[in-house]
Amino acid sequence: MKKPHLLNMFPSFYQIHLQQQLKATEYLTLKILVYLLACHKQVSLELLASLMPYPIQFESRRRSLQRFFKLDCLQIERLWFPIVQEILKEKFKNHKSLKVAIDRTQWRDKNVFVISLIWDKRGIPLYWQLLNKRGSSNIAEQQALISPVKELLKDYEIIILGDREFGSVKLASWLCEQQVKFVLKIKQERYIQSEEADYVHLSEVGLLPGSSFYLTGVKVTKQKGFGSFDVAGYWRRKYRGKVDDEGWYLLTNLGGLKPAIAAFKCRSGIEAMFKDCKTGGYNLEKSHANNERLKNLILVIAIAYSCAVIQGQKFKQMGIQKYTGRLTECKRSHRRHSSFWIGLYGQSWVVGMEFCQEIVAELMRIRRNKLPFFQRGVRAMSLILSGF
Template identity: 55%
Template structure:
């Protein structure tokens, strides 16, 4: 007589679908059932294979039709009239803001650009969990920097979403236009925009100095309040926060920061501007550090739709990672921060993404794992803790 294995993990299904409930609710309202199911399949593939090449996605889509039909199916899906930022993404962003921010808290909005090959992508994101939550993205019709008209047009589409919140726009030297600063002030928006060191400020009446001549050096910081920037007439006064990090082990940054701002103190301005670099981490996650966006072979509207899918996948993974951390089981997914280490080793995005990978591979290898556990009965208590961790991770989906 064969003795049945009654262990709880034998009959359990280990499969994690990573889409927050409020995402699912809105997506179902905008897409047909067939479209919604295909979107879920594509999101699952993105989280699993971490590649967005059309050929790679078509190869992996588990729909029983010939390869070329699968490829065309994805192409048609990326051109769906409802698969737009305005219809799909902005309502999700609005709900996410309501869940994570209050009207009295400043939200930091980062504007930046990334490019590869012939693609020039403009992105607006919210600083979030040491990363950035993508809000709006568009392709610029040219290579190189954006201009003031493009910047204002893009921000005009985004700002209404934040009508009930205080926001501070962060931008690097591409966005150092005093015209943009004036426009943001008129829109009742705080800002921290990094100036080029050859800008002029009016230190006294009709006495103009180049920022580079203000005496900023490694280890020095100061705050210049209420000065006119550039010699063009008609602009009101701004504050300029100046900081150059001190030398550490004899090495200092090549140059300091000159931050054009409406914030009232040096500390507030510098702390705000430091958060601009979180969008660089997000770009890395979108590209070689995560979904390999630069390897895609689609363009135009299809590329924007594909980036929208990445935004859904990326933010879903981050939300999932935050839940896993709150459950206290992140050590089962990745290495934890060692004592004395100032930077966390893995982001919430990483924990969410690879938490799903770990749990879902259990489903594929369950029979082998069961045998392996039986062969190491002295380690059974540790395996049981790990299985409990898997259950907790599954419960977050």
């Protein structure tokens, strides 16, 4: 069985584009970083420098990585947007609309504002900014985040999904002006007014577990100067003895209850992505990078993350995901692991063979009665190593 190599970490269109945009040394350094993220799941600069298989002193490796993460060529629009466009052409060619989620996350003292494409129950980062403050974003910052992605996805209908931080009539009005669909969660304390009725809180509409409603053409604030919107309400019924603490109140222009609820359920993909980048995958919370290096580090993570998702999807198509992790679990109605997890740990599984090949060969020789199973496992490893 051939040993792991870096060439197969990237799909072919990644390789072509990145080689055109980066110098040879920059491209090779990026390949090594993606390899380290896949195998060691660490993004701390100190740890990356410690693990980097480059025959120079540690301090030289650390300074080399610092210089890499300051490169001017590591620009989202220049390096990442063309890759996103190729992903869309290859993976979304039959899709007319795309679900796009916006959210913030706090990594140490960094306030990271991200907009992501929801794909395979995960969010793929499209564009991101570091806010020089703590707390919520404002309408100007939200517009600055959405506008580049709106242009990037101009050939598709996009549906913006946002949690309560983004449930403002200012953002909704602006999205209507931009002819963009949206589903934004709003607080139950928000005032609404239907036709000539008095203003009431959403909490007074009477939403209960197992119920829903859809109101059209209602005013969703006492502030003047804003038009009417649709408001959807949904509270999931009690399931296996558990009930949610409260229901969803959604500001939307999708025109119906079912499409609004179905779209908003996809928003959880961005929360899953944040977990993957933190404790569930790359341990980003251990990074001490400054703002400039962190923004470029997120770019490298976006490249590595999307590669892992694509790999995981391919492993599932090949039917070899059972060699990477458990497929099902008692009392779970869906698969245990995502395509990201399958792709990430599939590479880690076979990389160990490089260092344990002789030991594994001896184990296989001793347990010859299991030879047919070993042969199937070796074939699965070979398929993973074939990569893209």
